[in-house]
Amino acid sequence: MNILNSPVRFWCLLICLLIILLPGGRQAIASDTIIIKAVGTWEYFTNYQKHEGPFWNERIEQVTEGAIVGEIRPHTTLDLQGFEIMRLVKNGVFDFAFGMSGYVVPESEIFEGADLSSLVQNISVQRQVAEAYFPTLERAFAEKYNAKLMLLYPFPSQMIWCKTPINQMSDLRGKRIRVYLTTLGDFVEGIGAIPVSVPFRDVPDVLSSGIVDCVITGTMSAYTTRLPQVTPYGFTLRVGWGVSFGAMNMNKWNLLSESQKQLLLQEIETLTENMWTETATEDDIALACLADGPCTLGKNGGMTLVKPSAEDLKIRDKVAMEVILPRWAERCGPECAANWNRTVGKVLGLKAEMQPGPVIRAD
Structure with missing residues (x-):
């Protein structure tokens, strides 16, 4: 029987096509697809245009073959100031956020430690600082925001x-x-x-x-x-250096399978490398x-x-x-200062003390 001669079959087919073509249709069919709602930094800067935006809007869907789909918009087009984004991630409004470390300092001064003013003049040293302080910030994001810190990256100096x-x-x-x-x-x-x-x-x-x-x-x-x-x-x-972060809501992270987590971590590692390289060139x-x-x-x-x-x-x-x-x-x-001295301080040959001490820089 020709399907067009069957009203029931015709309307069933039409409805199925509409589901596929309408926004959200893919999610309706692939009910196991994980959607990551993300917020980025400034839409007019390279970090968003070349890295943050394409990573969630394109790359992740490609490498997961549609199992994970990202949707990101910069905080500037969302009329956000930036200081509120991690609170929104904590509350599940967003699943992932890119933002400057300074945005989360009001929650704890520990977040300042990776980018204290004027201490570092060389981007390769700044990367060593970020890597040394990463475990500290990882704990802080988990405790303050129920979030998994995924990466640290700089803006131009x-x-x-x-x-x-x-x-x-x-x-x-x-x-x-x-x-x-x-x-x-x-x-x-x-x-x-x-x-x-x-x-x-x-x-x-x-x-x-x-x-x-x-x-x-x-x-x-x-x-x-x-x-x-x-x-x-x-x-x-x-x-x-405008050191910034990428962090994910822990509940959302825990929804991923182990293979998905590993794949995302690999992609984040590549993203991080690209962002540091780009910033050095941009400067x-x-x-x-x-x-x-x-x-x-x-x-x-x-x-x-x-x-x-x-x-x-x-x-x-x-x-x-x-x-x-x-x-x-x-x-x-x-306690915070002592931790900094064991991590960043060791990289820079500096010591954070409440009372000023002698200059002991190693550079």
Whole structure:
């Protein structure tokens, strides 16, 4: 019998086709498919465009042959500030989140430990720091958020961009400088400047209105937001790395089979490697584009960039030992500081103490 001559069969076939074609139809048929609802960082930065977004929107479905399907959107398009994302992961609103470590510092100062201001100038050393501190943060994410820490990765290094010439660190004294983390505020106060906490999206406004004289932000974000037009002078001391995380709701993680867990961990390992490599490359590209090129991204920024001198680095060491580390040790507590000393401190040849001690850097 021709199916079109059977109304019942015709309507059954039509309904089946609609289920397949309509959004969510795949999930309706593959009832055992695991959907991962994820939130990412900024949609206009490379980390989301090249890594976070494609990883969940494309890669995971491909490698699991549809057994796991990811759906991710950046927190900026969701009208989120970022500080709330791990609480939303804890409550199951999202299954996975990428975010900056600074977003979770309000829950515990322990989260600052992988990116204390100005301590690390080299990205390979910063990676050693992240790896040394990973087990500490892994425990903290589990305890505070019922989440499994999956990866740590950096944004391009954070530097200082100003409206007036900066030839040495002492030129920053008395200036109002945009910060977004407590540890950055410690650095700014340590050099005799004034920290002003400002969200990234408000940076152009506070510069144009004169609320701040300088801003701390990443090299690539400085270029993509056209900072050279309003801050034509850069001081290339690395005051942070924007170390960020990827973490998964533990209940969701436990729904995966052992083979799925292993596959996801392998993919995360590759993702992590790609992100560190990309950031190292982006730093060089962004600095070239901010100054006189050659720039592969577009027009040169024409910014005047000044490298910190040996004397500037001595001041940095003094501020680290007398301000940044003691203040953080005070906030985090003796046990937290002792753990840092055994992990990150061993990598850097530094010691976090509540009272300042002698400079014992190993670099």
